Amino acid sequence: MRRRPLALVTGASAGIGASYAEFLAENGHDLVLVARDKVRLNERASDLEKRFGISVEVLTADLATSEGIKKVELRIENKALPFDVIINNAGFGINKSFIESSRQSESDLLDVLVRAPLRFMHAALPGMVERKHGVIINVSSVAGWIAGGSYSAAKSFVTVMSESLHTELKGTGVVVHALCPGFTRTEFHQRGRMNMSGLPDFMWLDSRKVVADSWKAAQKGKAISVPGFQYKLLQLLISVAPRKLVRRAGMGARKKQRR
Numbered sequence: 001m002r003r004r005p006l007a008l009v010t011g012a013s014a015g016i017g018a019s020y021a022e023f024l025a026e027n028g029h030d031l032v033l034v035a036r037d038k039v040r041l042n043e044r045a046s047d048l049e050k051r052f053g054i055s056v057e058v059l060t061a062d063l064a065t066s067e068g069i070k071k072v073e074l075r076i077e078n079k080a081l082p083f084d085v086i087i088n089n090a091g092f093g094i095n096k097s098f099i100e101s102s103r104q105s106e107s108d109l110l111d112v113l114v115r116a117p118l119r120f121m122h123a124a125l126p127g128m129v130e131r132k133h134g135v136i137i138n139v140s141s142v143a144g145w146i147a148g149g150s151y152s153a154a155k156s157f158v159t160v161m162s163e164s165l166h167t168e169l170k171g172t173g174v175v176v177h178a179l180c181p182g183f184t185r186t187e188f189h190q191r192g193r194m195n196m197s198g199l200p201d202f203m204w205l206d207s208r209k210v211v212a213d214s215w216k217a218a219q220k221g222k223a224i225s226v227p228g229f230q231y232k233l234l235q236l237l238i239s240v241a242p243r244k245l246v247r248r249a250g251m252g253a254r255k256k257q258r259r
Contacts, residue, residue, distance in 0.1 A: 004054065008032045008076065008083050010063065010116070011090030013040040016139055016184060019207040020087045023215065025052040029085065032057045034072055063090050063116040064108035072116070076123040082131065086124050088117035088158075089139040093151050106150055113154035121165065125174065132173035135218055138162045140178045142231050145238045146250030155180075159224065166223040177218035181210045182231040205231075 011017035012033035045056035061068035128134030144155035162178035184205040217225035
């Protein structure tokens with residue numbers, strides 16, 4: 001009996017991660033869901049199993065800790081149950097300037113946004129290349145193209161690393177893809193206590209469409225997807241605008257969010 005494809009989704013309890021879990025379940029994937037909130041993960045796992053008839057494993061892990069990252073790494077390295085898909089989505093933002101935030105918070109952000117996906121890819125890719133099949137989607141952000149503190153810097157790393165691996169793995173049957181959305185209706189901004197009241201409605205994206213668009217782009221072998229016409233235009237403007245203006249606009253936007 002041929003097994004269903006298996007996907008791992010980090011940050012799966014809410015937002016883009018939850019939307020990706022539902023999308024993959026609907027498309028016949030068994031799942032391993034990773035997040036800190038065991039209660040929410042169990043609720044989501046039960047719901048997805050009932051609705052789509054798939055199998056869901058819950059893996060509670062804090063990716064800001066070495067123990068949490070190692071726990072997920074060991075699961076990825078289990079050759080008896082290899083992953084066909086990995087969605088590196090877990091993340092958070094810091095609603096303070098760099099000099100006002102704590103060193104621990106800044107370190108935690110890099111662990112979750114950079115170290116965890118880097119190590120998970122390193123654990124997964126040898127097996128995927130050997131099997132000549134696999135998809136890794138790293139949830140980055142258009143913030144990676146501006147100057148918006150450590151969050152922007154971390155997302156810039158994710159995008160560039162994804163592009164590098166996408167090029168390195170060409171012809172292997174394995175695709176590494178960076179999803180770079182703009183503002184998306186999730187819990188992200190509320191949990192970060194960010195003031196988003198001044199953002200017009202047309203700038204908000206729907207997480208389900210973001211996920212569907214990125215999956216389609218990855219299946220076509222594309223390195224990057226930027227969902228939404230408004231953010232495609234923004235990316236173009238950022239690419240041609242003087243960096244001095246880009247830096248000023250990026251930090252200005254961050255300051256407004258902190259109010």
